[in-house]
Amino acid sequence: MENCIFCKIVAGQLPASKVYEDDDMIVFKDIRPIAKIHLLAVPKQHFKLLSELNEERRALVGRMLEKIASNAPAFGLSEGYRLIINQGEEAGQSVPHLHIHILGGQKLGWE
Numbered sequence: 001m002e003n004c005i006f007c008k009i010v011a012g013q014l015p016a017s018k019v020y021e022d023d024d025m026i027v028f029k030d031i032r033p034i035a036k037i038h039l040l041a042v043p044k045q046h047f048k049l050l051s052e053l054n055e056e057r058r059a060l061v062g063r064m065l066e067k068i069a070s071n072a073p074a075f076g077l078s079e080g081y082r083l084i085i086n087q088g089e090e091a092g093q094s095v096p097h098l099h100i101h102i103l104g105g106q107k108l109g110w111e
């Protein structure tokens with residue numbers, strides 16, 4: 001989608017510290033980390049909200065979760081990690097392209 005920062009990263013038009021890529025998604029380091037390890041998993045297909053899931057996107061998000069789990073050790077997250085999906089502006093979704101925050105590398109608080 002035009003003017004979407006994550007679509008531009010997917011297309012290679014903007015730089016990112018990529019740590020993983022496959023046909024479904026890319027994973028790169030968040031530029032404003034809130035944990036020692038803070039990655040973003042971004043589907044290559046543009047959509048904003050989980051409420052926009054259809055059969056294809058449901059399968060896509062499922063594969064993303066599986067691959068995050070199987071690659072967690074490679075991401076340095078053998079001891080555990082947290083996934084966050086912000087939905088909508090009030091929740092802090094700053095980019096209108098679905099993305100999964102992957103946090104870890106330290107003991108995470110809960111507040």
Ligand SMILES: [Zn+2]
Pocket residue numbers: 001004005006007008045046047096097
């Ligand atoms: Zn996009």
